[in-house]
Amino acid sequence: MDEGFIPYQQSLEDEEQSIKSTQSVIEQAIAWFRAHSMFVLAYGTGCGAIEMPPTFTSRYDIERLGVVGVATPRQADILIVSGYCSPKTLKRVIRSYEQMSEPKYIIGLGSCTINGGMYWDSYNTIKKLDDFLPVDMYVNGCMPRPEALIEGFVKLQEKIRANSSEAGYIQYRTRYAHYRANQERLFGTQVQPRYEENFAGMNL
Amino acid sequence: MMSYLEEHYELIHKTPRLFALHVTREQLLDTLHQITTHTSFDTLSQLTCTDWIEEERFELGYMLTNALRSHNLMLKCSIARDKVTMPSLALLFAQAEVMERELHEMFGIGFEGNETLYDFALEGWCDIPPMRREFDTLAYVNAHYDFREGREDNLDVKEEIKKRKAAAKSAKETPSGA
Numbered sequence: 001m002d003e004g005f006i007p008y009q010q011s012l013e014d015e016e017q018s019i020k021s022t023q024s025v026i027e028q029a030i031a032w033f034r035a036h037s038m039f040v041l042a043y044g045t046g047c048g049a050i051e052m053p054p055t056f057t058s059r060y061d062i063e064r065l066g067v068v069g070v071a072t073p074r075q076a077d078i079l080i081v082s083g084y085c086s087p088k089t090l091k092r093v094i095r096s097y098e099q100m101s102e103p104k105y106i107i108g109l110g111s112c113t114i115n116g117g118m119y120w121d122s123y124n125t126i127k128k129l130d131d132f133l134p135v136d137m138y139v140n141g142c143m144p145r146p147e148a149l150i151e152g153f154v155k156l157q158e159k160i161r162a163n164s165s166e167a168g169y170i171q172y173r174t175r176y177a178h179y180r181a182n183q184e185r186l187f188g189t190q191v192q193p194r195y196e197e198n199f200a201g202m203n204l
Numbered sequence: 205m206m207s208y209l210e211e212h213y214e215l216i217h218k219t220p221r222l223f224a225l226h227v228t229r230e231q232l233l234d235t236l237h238q239i240t241t242h243t244s245f246d247t248l249s250q251l252t253c254t255d256w257i258e259e260e261r262f263e264l265g266y267m268l269t270n271a272l273r274s275h276n277l278m279l280k281c282s283i284a285r286d287k288v289t290m291p292s293l294a295l296l297f298a299q300a301e302v303m304e305r306e307l308h309e310m311f312g313i314g315f316e317g318n319e320t321l322y323d324f325a326l327e328g329w330c331d332i333p334p335m336r337r338e339f340d341t342l343a344y345v346n347a348h349y350d351f352r353e354g355r356e357d358n359l360d361v362k363e364e365i366k367k368r369k370a371a372a373k374s375a376k377e378t379p380s381g382a
Contacts, residue, residue, distance in 0.1 A: 088327045115352040123334050123341050124326060127349045186348070190328045 046083020
């Protein structure tokens, strides 16, 4: 009896007890709302995009966890990098990620984002996504089934509710020089505008 | 439609539905024009390239298809590997433009009259074209990408499977022996 809504609800309540000790009531409420309204940018880079329609539609119905697809990065909280990523695609992915408003999270879906997968010796795919962007959750497999993706979302919910300072978007601000150096090394002269101009006036 | 081809060209029967004929670079446009006018092979469905590095040549394959999609005709054209350009077919077949653009990027073949020979899938590529056989893929990957280190318990998969099989076998044999 570990499936269905009631045990899921039970698990949420159990976690609430552990989180309560470190967060104020307001923080807990905000984190709870965040974790239960994850808007995913409707964007697929590789073959993993094939697994997303069944995840979102009636059979697996991830909307019961508050996960909805949105059409523009400005409204999105979560970017799923779904599979292999060529340098040309990565430029678009970075652009999309930088346009998203914070807090924002990245899920790396499939082996290709982790270590290149079956494209480990390809001249046109990147091997480590977290060199270029801060990844919050990896879902491995080739391809991961929708159940695996849902598991990834559940783990990400836990992470969001813990409201850690290790979250990817904070990493991307504080360690921007590291990510930028890797991007410049890969793209050469065709690099994006600098992201840090977006948060120049912010008190970090 | 076959009678015209057999009358005018040295047709090679590859399979009942696939025919081939060899043309030179100079004959190509004229031959294509004649074939599309006089036979039902009227669509260019594929443009392929094979790198025969030992013989110092590329072999281009222009695959023509009829409207029923029942028969295919391949025009084979050999060109030297270094800096030889082909006439573009963009005026005869609109779809040839994007096929030629891909071959230009992957093999470095020029096509006279094609205006779109700029970056396609590879942006800012400054190495030799990657589908040429002298291109060393692994060396390029090692120079441009970082690999993730293996896990700490990085075990040899074949050895582990052997060990597990042996363990399962001995576990099976022990109760029967006792």
